[in-house]
Amino acid sequence: MTREEIIKKVAETLSEEFEVEQDVITPDAVIYDTLDLDSLSLVDLVAVVQYTFKVKIPVSDLPSVKTFNDLYDYIESHQ
Amino acid sequence: MEQRVVITGMGIWSCLGQTLDDVRQALYDGKSGIIFSQERKDMGYRSALCTYVPMPDLKKKISRTQRQFMPEEAMYAYAATEQALQNAGLDQDYIDNHEVGIIYGNDSVAEATMNALDRFREFKDTSACGSGAIFQSMNSTITMNLACLFRLRGINLTSAAACASSSLAIGNAYLLIKNGLSDCIITGGAQENNAYVVASFDGIQAFSTREDEPSKACRPFDKNRDGLVPGGGAATVILESYEHAVKRGAPILAEIVGWGFSGNGDHISTPNVAGPARSLELALKNGGVNPTEVGYVNAHATSTHAGDGREAMAIKQIFGDYAVPVTSTKSQTGHEMWAAGAAECVYSMLMMKGGFIAGNLNFEEPDEETACVNVIPETTEKHFDMFLSNSFGFGGTNSTLIVKNIE
Numbered sequence: 001m002t003r004e005e006i007i008k009k010v011a012e013t014l015s016e017e018f019e020v021e022q023d024v025i026t027p028d029a030v031i032y033d034t035l036d037l038d039s040l041s042l043v044d045l046v047a048v049v050q051y052t053f054k055v056k057i058p059v060s061d062l063p064s065v066k067t068f069n070d071l072y073d074y075i076e077s078h079q
Numbered sequence: 080m081e082q083r084v085v086i087t088g089m090g091i092w093s094c095l096g097q098t099l100d101d102v103r104q105a106l107y108d109g110k111s112g113i114i115f116s117q118e119r120k121d122m123g124y125r126s127a128l129c130t131y132v133p134m135p136d137l138k139k140k141i142s143r144t145q146r147q148f149m150p151e152e153a154m155y156a157y158a159a160t161e162q163a164l165q166n167a168g169l170d171q172d173y174i175d176n177h178e179v180g181i182i183y184g185n186d187s188v189a190e191a192t193m194n195a196l197d198r199f200r201e202f203k204d205t206s207a208c209g210s211g212a213i214f215q216s217m218n219s220t221i222t223m224n225l226a227c228l229f230r231l232r233g234i235n236l237t238s239a240a241a242c243a244s245s246s247l248a249i250g251n252a253y254l255l256i257k258n259g260l261s262d263c264i265i266t267g268g269a270q271e272n273n274a275y276v277v278a279s280f281d282g283i284q285a286f287s288t289r290e291d292e293p294s295k296a297c298r299p300f301d302k303n304r305d306g307l308v309p310g311g312g313a314a315t316v317i318l319e320s321y322e323h324a325v326k327r328g329a330p331i332l333a334e335i336v337g338w339g340f341s342g343n344g345d346h347i348s349t350p351n352v353a354g355p356a357r358s359l360e361l362a363l364k365n366g367g368v369n370p371t372e373v374g375y376v377n378a379h380a381t382s383t384h385a386g387d388g389r390e391a392m393a394i395k396q397i398f399g400d401y402a403v404p405v406t407s408t409k410s411q412t413g414h415e416m417w418a419a420g421a422a423e424c425v426y427s428m429l430m431m432k433g434g435f436i437a438g439n440l441n442f443e444e445p446d447e448e449t450a451c452v453n454v455i456p457e458t459t460e461k462h463f464d465m466f467l468s469n470s471f472g473f474g475g476t477n478s479t480l481i482v483k484n485i486e
Contacts (some may be wrong), residue, residue, distance in 0.1 A: 040211075044210045051198070056204060
């Protein structure tokens with residue numbers, strides 16, 4: 001998947017899963033704030049990324065994934 | 080001191096309708112909620128008869144995070160409970176300042192469990208189950224969700240007793256209030272209605288195969304019955320002590336005057352006569368009710384040969400020469416299983432308040448066992464002030480409620 005495809009797919013899947021508008025999912029936006037995540041719904045982020053991109057984000061890597069840009073980087077480098 | 084226990088509100092989410100008015104009319108009109116599902120047939124069902132129950136749209140009422148914890152049956156239960164609370168005039172402010180409990184019937188979480196474990200097995204990773212899976216896939220999912228959503232601070236308990244689950248939920252709520260341990264309890268039952276929950280039930284060939292005539296498939300007490308039709312949905316009733324209801328100016332609809340229960344101590348799926356008869360007898364005895372005071376019996380009868388016949392004989396044994404009117408509303412709704420006792424309590428309440436008995440659809444001719452009861456085949460205008468509702472379940476668990484009208 002190209003980076004452009006990853007960006008488009010992230011916007012589509014996360015907006016549907018977390019019921020937010022696609023346009024709030026921007027590269028510099030902070031994921032936790034944008035998707036209103038708590039400790040439980042964070043598990044859903046990990047699960048959705050896993051189903052959609054077949055990429056597992058271990059708990060130890062989560063602190064480094066703060067913005068959507070970080071998430072695109074992570075998916076791109078772990079495909 | 081023993082308390083009188085009254086019903087002050089009810090709500091329904093059923094294949095016959097999703098408001099009390101619509102369901103009352105559907106009962107009166109003899110509407111059938113039974114359909115044929117090509118989807119189930121394609122999946123491999125022997126009998127693809129079922130019911131259609133719409134999913135309530137809760138997006139505007141419950142946050143996404145909270146909905147993640149709710150399987151289908153909890154959503155049905157929420158919708159029925161919201162109606163019942165409104166019907167009872169119980170708002171959130173009142174609930175926040177008083178101890179209101181919940182006892183609700185549920186005995187499966189099949190689809191939620193399957194979805195979570197499918198993902199776990201596919202990805203070999205527990206977090207793939209998602210955040211809601213643990214809360215969706217426990218049998219107490221309805222009571223845990225509703226207690227948090229409505230901020231309930233009283234008893235919080237799930238009743239799991241097969242097809243007697245919700246009747247026993249109401250019975251236990253009645254007992255707690257009667258004994259002065261609670262003032263107000265939300266009670267009822269829900270049943271998931273997806274294509275997975277009853278796959279194994281279909282596997283034991285318990286369902287009617289009259290697929291070419293869905294509305295004629297469920298025919299309790301009829302000679303040509305050939306099995307049940309699975310259904311789903313939810314029903315809620317609000318129980319309060321009479322004193323509590325009067326004090327808060329609640330609408331008092333009816334009074335639970337008797338509850339009986341028993342175990343067959345016998346076969347896991349084949350019922351007997353003695354067990355149900357003891358449940359009926361105990362309900363009458365506990366309520367101090369003479370059988371002739373009962374104006375209508377809402378039977379458990381699911382449209383199986385063994386079950387309907389033995390229930391008919393149990394009714395005959397207890398009511399003797401008094402030909403009490405009997406119907407099974409499952410002829411219209413299919414078998415709402417874990418929700419059945421509560422749903423049938425609501426259906427019977429609607430009939431009692433509406434002055435009619437909904438006809439037992441498809442009752443054309445009795446067989447040797449069912450000829451002993453007075454089955455009402457067509458909707459009949461009839462005033463009655465007391466009904467008895469039976470619910471029986473696998474494992475030989477029986478529950479009988481007796482409810483008296485309050486004008």
